[in-house]
Amino acid sequence: MENLNIKVSSAPYIKSGNGLNKIMIDFIIALIPALLVGVYFYKGKAIIIVAVTVVSSILAEGLWNKYVKKCAFLTDYSPIVQGLILGMIMPTFVPLWIPIIGSIFSIIVVKQFFGGFAQNFMNSQAVTKAFLITSWAGVMSKPVLDSTSAATEVVEKNISLFSQLLGQGTGGNIGELSILAICLGGLYLALRGRISLRGPIAFIIAGMLINNLLDKDLLLSGAFFIAAVFMTTDYGTTPITKLGQYVFGFIAGALGSVIVNMGYNSEGPYYAIIILNIFTPVIDFIFTKKVKSNKEV
């Protein structure tokens, strides 16, 4: 007589097999092209800064998990992705203690104090950049070599559009050099179904519109594209509804362009993102469908 042990559970019986770790691996693959361009132009310094950021993020999350939450050292791959994006928006001329303090702030204060992955209300990398700039303004600003030599080096070059897209190495943070590489990453993520392209497209179009109104060049900087692809699609800090994503992207793009052109601050898109993150619950509430019910009390 065979003894059969069959189990009973609730529907559905087979799941799609998605998981948080598979999503994080797709994000890592999408970030690689932009990093490779940065390493090609800046050589050794870029590798050191990005590596220090990633390692300190993993350590900060591991120590918090082990001694405060009392679970395994690493529960998923999310600190790797957050460390990579933070490393990409760092400049190359900073001393090494700046990325270490920055990653500890972004993992522990912005993410873990609020409950974990996707429970925070502001984008962790953008807030960290704003915190570092306001606290250590002198260290984070670009060093000028000499007042006389800087004045005599004003030369106008004609750079073709194609090489502007590919990357010039003339300045900017590590990952912001090549627009083409960032767009390739964004397209890969959209084809795999991890992000939707509504927010990024609205962000870029609004930036170009306001640039045109203020009589500036239509080609946006690399900071715009990083903010568009990796920050307007962040899980947990951006709206869920379709119309809400369009509205979020449009207003953030307009604000970003205003800050860059009228405030002479090249980190404009990151400030625009953290301002709009506060309005996410309101945007979701306005655009959710409500059903009228004749409930009798």
Place this chain on the structure above:
Amino acid sequence: MITNLFNKFDFKNNIFQSDNKDIKLIKKETDVEKENNQEEKQKLISSYEGNEIKNVLIKAFNFEPNINGYETLLKERKNEIKKGIEYLKTLSEVKVVSKKGDKFTKETLKDYCDVIEVSKNDIVNDAKINKIAFSSEKVKVYDLFDMNLLGQALLEVELKNVITVYGSGIDVKGLISYGGNLTYKELFNLLNGKSEKLFKVINGGIFTGKPIYDFNANIDINTKALLFLTEEDCNYKKEIFCINCSKCVRICPENLNPIKIVNHFKLKEEKEVYKLGINNCIECGLCSYICPSNIEILQKIKVAKSTLNRGK
């Protein structure tokens, strides 16, 4: 990959694919061919009468991925299905619905009744199909598998039920037909099942099926599909927190927000739950299927519905 850009639902699994060229006959070796008694056939025929609803829809597809093989069924059992449709036409108005791109159904049945085509995005929700076909709410929906049984009862032949079987616990895949009263255990042994590996037995589709706990019970006459799954097929993973990825919102056929309903119910806010449309949920199970955090959304919405309706 490109379908991901346009948010279309695509199911990919190797377990539910088979050639489906013909219907295999499964029967016990010691079984004698006998006619079912007239009582059972009369019961089947009379279950179609006595309805006050005058509009009837017959579906030639199903959104569950393991209930497939409708073309082969129509080819092999043409006479029974036509007889069943003719009988139903005497009681009420009948229309047949098929998926867009399905030419075989239209060619075969167009002389008997109207054949309407429905696009791929609308196949989950029965209410939407009713509106497209009849533009009214009260419609009765049947399937080609039901018509096969009804035709057999009318033509006075032995009742042989046709079902689909899938799963890694057995050797056979696809459409089979069996006669007489079989128990689950006998059918499992006839299909060369491996009893060490069996983990779950399900009657129906993977989204809306019912689990079986009594292996020695008789198989119901209205069964359409059976699943014999092993532990590898089920691939159970632990449930973690919601990561706000918005996949459940995109896939819901009624355009609701499933995870928000669950969170508001946990905070005991009844008004908000009604405003978000909990009574419109058709319990299809697609939100639980696609969640990356493995949250059991369907089960929690069912609990919420029964708790709220208890005092009424």
